[in-house]
Amino acid sequence: MNDYAMTPGERRATFGLGLVFSLRMLGMFMVLPVLTTYGMALAGATKPLIGLAIGIYGLTQAIFQIPFGLISDRVGRKPLIVGGLLIFAIGSMIAALSDSIWGIILGRALQGSGAIAAAVMALLSDLTREQNRTKAMAFIGVSFGITFAIAMVLGPIVTHAFGLNTLFWGIAILALAGIVLTLTLIPNPSGHVLNRESGMVKGSFSKVLRNERLLKLNIGILCLHTLLMATFLALPAAMENAGFMPADHWKVYLVTMLVSFVAVVPFIIIAEKKRKMKQVFLTCVALLLISESILFSSGQHLWTIFVGVQLFFIAFNIMEAILPSLISKEAPAGYKGTAMGVYSTSQFIGVAIGGSLGGWLFGLNGTSTVFIGCIVLCALWLILSTTMKQPPYVSSLRIELPETALQDGLLESHLKMVAGVNDVVIVPEEQSAYVKIDSGKTNRAKLEQLISSYHSQLA
Structure with a gap:
């Protein structure tokens, strides 16, 4: 029960799913730094339509994100992943064959x-044990960040060289490579794991949506x-107006990404270890406001643009x-998966709004109008962020329970009495306890030991 070393199967599943997810996100993000400049050569292209082409994938992603997650419980994880990647590949092919902005939008x-x-994420839950799932999900998160950085550099290089x-x-x-990896590299699960930490639960969305902190x-x-x-x-056009040609834009993204990855580490330590999450959050929103203000006032001063880009990233x-x-800290016990589903949907709604609204502002009066809009949004966000409270510094666990422990109605109250336990929800149909703990005071091993000894007494 307390074996925290990942098995070869778990490592294979984690690496394989991380690679599949990264291949798809690489395809998504490579378009981002080039469509504004190279896309204007397409038939019928206008700045608002370029914005629509950039943002529309966020709209469709937001629409299908939660339904596809729930459908995977019925049809199986792998069939849905393969189907989703096939739809993604067909959309890419339609865009590749098109010389019109409308073909790009459809794609x-x-x-x-x-x-x-x-x-x-649901398949990852099926293929990893509870004690190793956090590590596996962290790997997916890190791969996402690395993929974004690679896409920012690779997109301009490939587009300039080949179109x-x-x-x-x-x-x-x-x-298509992601489909092959899904079918060959990733193990087949023996069954679905009902896990509210990584999966969405029907009927629980209203509880998450009503939570003011999560909102x-x-x-x-x-x-x-x-x-x-x-x-x-606006950024590619701003750099081009300052005399920095699109063929060289990848150099800026490479340097700024590398610097920003290094800068992330001390901020994460301050936020998590020093427990100053709200202060770091507010600092970042203020930094975004400063970066957008610098970009707005940069004019044709290239190095000023570089400073703004660096602060932004x-x-x-x-x-x-x-x-x-x-999100993990604020989500009620047993609702983390649902909270993350709503969070992801909100993220893609932002993509849709940013592309569409940004394209409209770009068409009104060029890059300066876009940066003004961003400044206004940052200011409003900063005002809202000041009302946030310091989060509880807790982590979420799912602990499988023996049948005898489920028969006792006092287990939940016993767990709540343990020092460091913040919240407990027992779900009998999943034979699981969802627990939020202060990891500085207790851990999974201690709780599992307590449940085991309690189970022995009942037996």
């Missing part, structure tokens, strides 16, 4: 429709990705790291 809409994130159509063909090949965090991730999409609509990458942690 991007289909790309977003292949929403597999929830199914990937936008070739970029979409490459994205389609990545999706503020969902608004936060929506704002963050609205800013990302809108900024990337430092704040963005820190936020990407701490927001899921905040």
Whole structure:
């Protein structure tokens, strides 16, 4: 029970699913830094339509994210992942074959429709044990950050060398490679694991949506990705106007990403270890406001633009790291999976708003209008963020229970009396206890030992 070493099967599942997820996200993000510049050569292209092409995948992703996660419980994780990747590949091929902005929009809409994130996390739960699941999910999270950085660099290089159509063909090949990996590398699960920590539960969305603390965090991730999409609509054009050609944009993204990854570490230590999560959060929102203000006032001063970009990515990458942690801390016991599903949907709604609204602002009066819109959004977000409370510094556990322990109605109260236990929910039909703990005071091993000894006494 207390064996925390990952088995070869768990390592294979974690690496394989991380790779599949990364291949898909690489395809999503490689388009981001190039569509504004190279996309304007497409037939019928306008700045608002470019914004729609960038953001529409977020809209379709938001629509299908939660339903696909629930459907995977019925049809199976692997079939849904393969189907989602196939839809994504078809969308990429349509975009690759198109010389019109409307073909790109259709292709991007289909790309977003292949929403597999929830199914990937559910399959990861099926293939890993409780004590190793946090490590496996952390690997997926880290791979996401690395993939985003690679996409920012690789997209401009490939598009400049071979063109936008070739970029979409490459994205389609990545999706097909993901299908092959899913069918060959990733083990087949012996059954579905009912796990509220990683999966969504029907009938629980209203409880999550009514939670004021979670609502503020969902608004936060929506704002963050609205800013990302809108900024990337204006940024390539701003750099080009300052004399920095699109073929060289990857150099800026490479340097700023590397610096921001290094900068994330001390902020995470301050937020988690020093328990100053709210202070770090507010600092990042303020940093985003400063970066957008610098970009707005930069004019054709290239190095000023570089400074604004660097500050933006430092704040963005820190936020990407701490927001899921905040959701985990604030979600009620047994509702983390549902809370993460709503959080992901909010993220993709932000993508849709950022692309569409950013494109409209870009069409009104160029890059400066986009940056003004971003400044206003940052200011409103900063005001809202000041009302946030310091989160409880707890982590979530799911502990499997023996049948005899379930028969005793006092187990929940016994667990709540343990020092460091913040909240407990026992779900008899899943034979599980969902517990929120202060890891500085207790841990999984101690609780499992307590349940085991309690079980022995009842037996």
